[in-house]
Amino acid sequence: MIPRDPAELVDLARDGSRTALARLLTYVESGGPNQLATAALAYRAPPPYVVGITGPPGAGKSTLTDRLIATALEQGSLGGFEPFDQLGILCIDPTSPFTGGAILGDRIRMQGHATNERVFIRSMATRGHLGGLSLAVPDAVRVLGAARFRLAVVETVGVGQMEVDIASAADTTVVVTNPGWGDSMQANKAGLLEVADIFVINKADRAGVRETRRDLEQMLDLGGEHEWRSLIVETIATDGTGTDGLWEAMVTHRRFLDDGRLLEHRRARFRAELDKVIGAMVRSRVTGLAHASAYEARVDALVDGTTDPYQAAEELLSEA
Amino acid sequence: MIPRDPAELVDLARDGSRTALARLLTYVESGGPNQLATAALAYRAPPPYVVGITGPPGAGKSTLTDRLIATALEQGSLGGFEPFDQLGILCIDPTSPFTGGAILGDRIRMQGHATNERVFIRSMATRGHLGGLSLAVPDAVRVLGAARFRLAVVETVGVGQMEVDIASAADTTVVVTNPGWGDSMQANKAGLLEVADIFVINKADRAGVRETRRDLEQMLDLGGEHEWRSLIVETIATDGTGTDGLWEAMVTHRRFLDDGRLLEHRRARFRAELDKVIGAMVRSRVTGLAHASAYEARVDALVDGTTDPYQAAEELLSEA
Numbered sequence A, B: 001m002i003p004r005d006p007a008e009l010v011d012l013a014r015d016g017s018r019t020a021l022a023r024l025l026t027y028v029e030s031g032g033p034n035q036l037a038t039a040a041l042a043y044r045a046p047p048p049y050v051v052g053i054t055g056p057p058g059a060g061k062s063t064l065t066d067r068l069i070a071t072a073l074e075q076g077s078l079g080g081f082e083p084f085d086q087l088g089i090l091c092i093d094p095t096s097p098f099t100g101g102a103i104l105g106d107r108i109r110m111q112g113h114a115t116n117e118r119v120f121i122r123s124m125a126t127r128g129h130l131g132g133l134s135l136a137v138p139d140a141v142r143v144l145g146a147a148r149f150r151l152a153v154v155e156t157v158g159v160g161q162m163e164v165d166i167a168s169a170a171d172t173t174v175v176v177t178n179p180g181w182g183d184s185m186q187a188n189k190a191g192l193l194e195v196a197d198i199f200v201i202n203k204a205d206r207a208g209v210r211e212t213r214r215d216l217e218q219m220l221d222l223g224g225e226h227e228w229r230s231l232i233v234e235t236i237a238t239d240g241t242g243t244d245g246l247w248e249a250m251v252t253h254r255r256f257l258d259d260g261r262l263l264e265h266r267r268a269r270f271r272a273e274l275d276k277v278i279g280a281m282v283r284s285r286v287t288g289l290a291h292a293s294a295y296e297a298r299v300d301a302l303v304d305g306t307t308d309p310y311q312a313a314e315e316l317l318s319e320a
Helices: A006-014 A018-030 A033-042 A061-075 A100-113 A133-146 A161-168 A182-195 A209-222 A243-257 A260-286 A289-304 A309-319 B006-014 B018-030 B033-042 B061-075 B100-113 B133-146 B161-168 B182-195 B209-222 B243-287 B289-304 B309-319
Strands: A049-055 A087-092 A119-124 A151-157 A172-177 A198-201 A231-234 B049-055 B087-092 B119-124 B151-157 B172-177 B198-201 B231-234
Touching: A006 A018, A006 A033, A006 A133, A018 A033, A018 A119, A018 A133, A033 A133, A033 B309, A049 A061, A049 A161, A061 A087, A061 A151, A061 A243, A087 A133, A119 A133, A133 A151, A133 A161, A133 A260, A151 A161, A161 A172, A161 A182, A161 B161, A172 A182, A172 A243, A198 A209, A198 A243, A209 A231, A231 A243, A243 A260, A260 A289, A260 A309, A260 B243, A260 B289, A260 B309, A289 A309, A289 B243, A309 B033, A309 B243, B006 B018, B006 B033, B006 B133, B018 B033, B018 B119, B018 B133, B033 B133, B049 B061, B049 B161, B061 B087, B061 B151, B061 B243, B087 B133, B119 B133, B133 B151, B133 B161, B133 B243, B151 B161, B161 B172, B161 B182, B172 B182, B172 B243, B198 B209, B198 B243, B209 B231, B231 B243, B243 B289, B243 B309, B289 B309
Parallel strands: A049 A151, A049 A172, A087 A119, A087 A151, A172 A198, A198 A231, B049 B151, B049 B172, B087 B119, B087 B151, B172 B198, B198 B231
Antiparallel strands: none
């Protein structure tokens, strides 16, 4: 019998129980008291190093992730950092709350690592978590850390702001594009440039690779001076071409971060996460059952023009 | 001499002073005590009916808005609703905090309504407002209401989530596309379908109109049953073709809303606005000067693994 108590589950997960790990991830996905107890334990264990991979549907992320898994297991460390014997993969599809995530995970699973005990693959969907996926995913990453994973890959479909937010809550962020990337990413190019430590031009056997690279380089030039200039890597995930180059780029970025910059990145992420938790917590208090009628009374007053949002918010906060 | 006191300025703006109105809009854009005092007055006056217009850069929104201004002034009411003698236009470019908005407004101004006293055009940019543009814009709309505007048009560039949020804080939301719209809007099609009361296929003299309409219809079919099915209108803003059809679509939507549904829409928007104000207020309290060291201590504890975001947030909230 698998226990329900988070502390017991964390002990089991640390000793290698995948069932215990799966249950803990369900806890952080679903919200509620078990989520809080799980987070309390998970955030006290060392975090894994996180590689975020994002890009539009069809860019070849799953095939590429599959290739990376093989390389990572061969290497056993990220250029000497984070020696690991197992790999955790979280697959996120924010646009498909019900089935999309599962399909993603399945896609990777089908490609050969299903029976590999050193690989743990989990799909995550929006469920009951207070702050949605943007908080559930960092929690899940920490649960992997508590289960002694030293390297985690978070794969996210899409290039909207939410997907970018999730993917960029990583130590190294990889944005997967294809030749002629412009069309599918137009709306959020600036956001992607901001977060991408590495750009992958996958399907590099197709026409337009040179133009895409030039386009990316130009945008990076326009982006101004940064300590780190995004690397651009070409891959053909279907036959494995370029996987080693991508791994090398990841190692280069890991070495660039070293421990000092890594810590600064993580502090910034913690600030963002803390702000999100605070916002979600206050919203849930103020609109919660105990205050629902006070809240609706303020909405009525706004409709009637007898208050304004700032006064109403002040009052609700002082009552909550 | 124009006064600085918001109450005096509201009186002047109500009597037609554009200078007073402009100063009040600067107050809500810039944040601070005058913003709160202005909002307190503005939210107690009747709101104007708001038409939101959004779409990617280059879709022809400014030219279309220019045509709509002429039609609106001719008509003097939205199909019998909201009789008005003046029109307020707010131009928002969230992606260009410094100059973009100004350029937008200028574009409309240049097209012939600069000297029309019945038209007031204002560009808005991100400045000091607590919750950024997504709160400054509703405030600005209410300031127009306090200055006796009964109809306001909010034009927003872009199709990202933020632009869609701003545009959809309207009573009638118009999304402007072009033949072959798919490329520029790919990343956020679902979000646009959700908010668009009316789709405009502008530049309808170009190839691909039929395909674009079919594409839109299919997506609307997939979107399931709703009380209101988005109307699709074709226009050629440069020569005015279709402007009457767009106006008719706006009137049809206004009649559909009637007063009951309009009130329900506005209640939902007030809830969203209230949540945003609460979130912004709490964040500014918790991270504000008085609590900066307590906040940073929690970030340290997160890095050290001696707390978790939920415990840290609870503690910060109880201290704030």
